[in-house]
Amino acid sequence: MALVAVRDLREHRVPVTDEDLADFEADVLAGFVLARASAGLVDSTIRNDSNHLELIRDWFGRPLWEMQPADADAYFGKVLRDARPSTRSGRAAALSVYFQFLEAAYAADLALVGPPRSGMN
Template identity: 90%
Template sequence: MLAGFVLARAAAGLVDSTIRNDTNHLELIRDWFGLPLWEMQPSDADSYFGKVLRDAKPSTRTGRAAALTVYF
């Protein structure tokens, strides 16, 4: 599934560094979640952003939220 995400982003004309940042964010979320991202529910995302990333820099939260939004 992640390969399809990468191909779609590349086809849209995004540069490699942007795609790499997005995939890194998604891999970190997936590692925390422990399941494929397509099984994630809104309440899981709420827990992740509200508890796990509570003290993270705003740019980190924004990057992860943006990558997850594009993924879905």
């Protein structure tokens, strides 16, 4: 058995543009919707999840995969402090399932995107 030097592929990738990231984010959300539909969820549930994610994304201002626990704490603890428990629960559930989907389906692609970029809105 021989040893082979392995290089990080990210070193040789063309830098990702803001448009590439926006397209990738749209593809990820479309994949999320398709996966939920394939799992047999009804349209209203998928629509509610998508709406919850869109509202969180609008507040966050960046792709949701960049969200850290402190960001979620700020959102759920400050922004939704006075919201109905069902609203907080629905948003938290949608975000949790979204991250489970990301982990299962896009972990390798997200690793190639690299660390969060400044100026992304």
